[in-house]
Amino acid sequence: MKKIYFRSVVCLLAGSLMFSSCIGSFSLFNQYAEWQREMSDNKYINAIVGFFLMPIVGSFCLMADSLVLNTIEFWTGDNPVASNVGKTQKVMGEDGRLYAVKTLRNGYKITSPTGEVTRLIYNKADDSWSVSQNGVTKEIFRFNEDGKSIRMVVNGETRDFTLNEQGVRDAETAAHEGFFLAAR
Numbered sequence: 748m749k750k751i752y753f754r755s756v757v758c759l760l761a762g763s764l765m766f767s768s769c770i771g772s773f774s775l776f777n778q779y780a781e782w783q784r785e786m787s788d789n790k791y792i793n794a795i796v797g798f799f800l801m802p803i804v805g806s807f808c809l810m811a812d813s814l815v816l817n818t819i820e821f822w823t824g825d826n827p828v829a830s831n832v833g834k835t836q837k838v839m840g841e842d843g844r845l846y847a848v849k850t851l852r853n854g855y856k857i858t859s860p861t862g863e864v865t866r867l868i869y870n871k872a873d874d875s876w877s878v879s880q881n882g883v884t885k886e887i888f889r890f891n892e893d894g895k896s897i898r899m900v901v902n903g904e905t906r907d908f909t910l911n912e913q914g915v916r917d918a919e920t921a922a923h924e925g926f927f928l929a930a931r
Contacts, residue, residue, distance in 0.1 A: 770816025773828035776808040 783797050812828075820826040831850040838848050848860040854868040854876070866879040867887075875889035888899040896909045901921045908914040908921075 767837075771820040772829055773812045773814065773817065773825055774811045774826045775816055776805065777830065779804060779808045807894070 756849055779840055781798070783794055783800065786793055786796065789902055803905075818825055820829070832852050833850065835847050835849040835860045837845045839847050844860045846860065849856040851866075851868075853871070854866060857865045857867070859865075864880070868877045868879055868884070869875070870877065876886050877886045879885075886900070890897055891907060896907045896914065898905060898907050900906075902924065905919060906917075908918045
């Protein structure tokens with residue numbers, strides 16, 4: 748009787764952990780899975796090695812994510828494994844040149860091929876994003892308290908845009924105000 752009761756309690760506790768609403772990003776497991784898919788250029792090698800590593804490494808990563816990392820992410824808002832702070836990536840710009848994008852704790856530092864530095868800065872207290880270039884910082888937008896819209900300054904006027912299709916259309920219209928196309 749005690750064994751059945753103990754098993755029931757263990758199953759209920761395990762179920763409560765697995766089916767709780769604090770599902771995180773599973774960053775450790777996803778990073779392992781990405782590495783496993785890309786460890787070589789040969790998909791067959793990746794699959795064969797994956798058959799042997801997944802039961803051991805994959806299950807460890809899932810358990811670490813489920814019990815520790817996702818819990819930290821739930822309570823703090825940040826997953827320690829998901830952090831890319833300090834990492835720099837090369838990104839191809841629309842102009843065909845490579846830009847260095849470094850992830851900062853509060854945004855991004857973008858260095859152009861000519862050495863010009865632009866920072867995109869997130870202010871958690873204001874829930875806003877700003878751009879900083881040549882010593883001048885200007886707010887780009889801020890999230891409104893309702894969580895359903897953002898506030899921007901467009902042509903010197905403060906405007907709110909809802910976070911839906913209509914808001915996108917309104918922003919597109921506002922971005923193109925003053926531009927008239929002649930049609931023949």
